[in-house]
Amino acid sequence: MHSSEKRTSKGSTIILSSKSLISLYVEQVLNQKEIPSRVHQFCYDHKINEAEFYAFFGSFEGIQLEIWNVFFKETMDLLETDPALSTYSDREKTIAFFHSFFQILAQHRDYILFALREYKEDLRDVRQLKSLRMHLKSFAEKLVRAEGNDQNQKDPRMSGTIFAEGFWLQTLFLLKYWMNDDSKDYTNTLNAIENSVHAIFDVFRSSPSEGVLDFGSLPWKKTGA
Incomplete structure (x- = not known):
């Protein structure tokens, strides 16, 4: 992504980029x-030429999508700093991923709570999460393939596609849980991560085709933050 310099009315210079626009x-x-209603007004308020805005994003929805892309990238960057990551099982990698994910989200909690305020009861069809869904499902499928030479080879029913969908639904459950979590250091969310990952892996190991269908009825989901 390219960037360009932009001089403000006070004479200071900023680097205009997707990051600075976000x-x-x-x-x-x-x-x-409130969400800005018009690109023209947004650019006027921030002394940006509209053409410069559209060089990076086609709309505010593009910014919203990219914000979640950034969250995912930062999660992966953080996850990969763990020197023991390559030794983890698929179950342990999933737990580590969610720990990293919510560590990143915690840095932007106020924005996330506002951005998702209208969808707290059902996050499944939120447009700004659609690119995150693709990233997460791809990550989950790679996780299953990486384990294919040992554990999953012993259990050929462990479908990457089915597991990926379950991983996405689990993410939505945990995101909703975290949004309502007021415990210190989000202890309740961390416990939910541990319990839900173990529960969902047990379901997939025993009856993977039912794992997605029965996800919402797992016992641990009935305990609130």
Whole structure:
């Protein structure tokens, strides 16, 4: 992604990039407690030429999608700093992933709570999460393939496609759980991660085709934050 310099009215120079536009967008959303309605007004307020905005994003929805892309990338970057990662089982890698994911989200909690405020009861069809869904399902499928030479080879019913969908549904459950979690250091969410990962892996190992269908009825889901 290219970038360009932009001189403000006060004479200071900023680097206009997708990152800086995201920062301006998030700051405005948090300060004004509303989503900008027009690109023209947003650019006027921040002294940006509209053509420069459209060089990076086609709409505000593009920014919203990219924000979640960034969260995923930062999660993977954080996850890969673990020197023991290559020795983890698929179950342990999943737990480590979710720990990293919510560590990243915690840094942006106010924005996330606002951005998803209208969808807290059902996150499945939220448009701004659609690219995150693709990233997560791809990660889950790779996880299953990577384990194919040992554990999963012993259990050929462990389908990467089915597991990926279950992984996505589990992410949505945990995201909703975290949004309602007011425990210190999100201890309840961390416990939910551990319990849900073990539960869902046990379901997939025993009856993978039913894992996605019965996901919402697993016992641990009935305990709130």
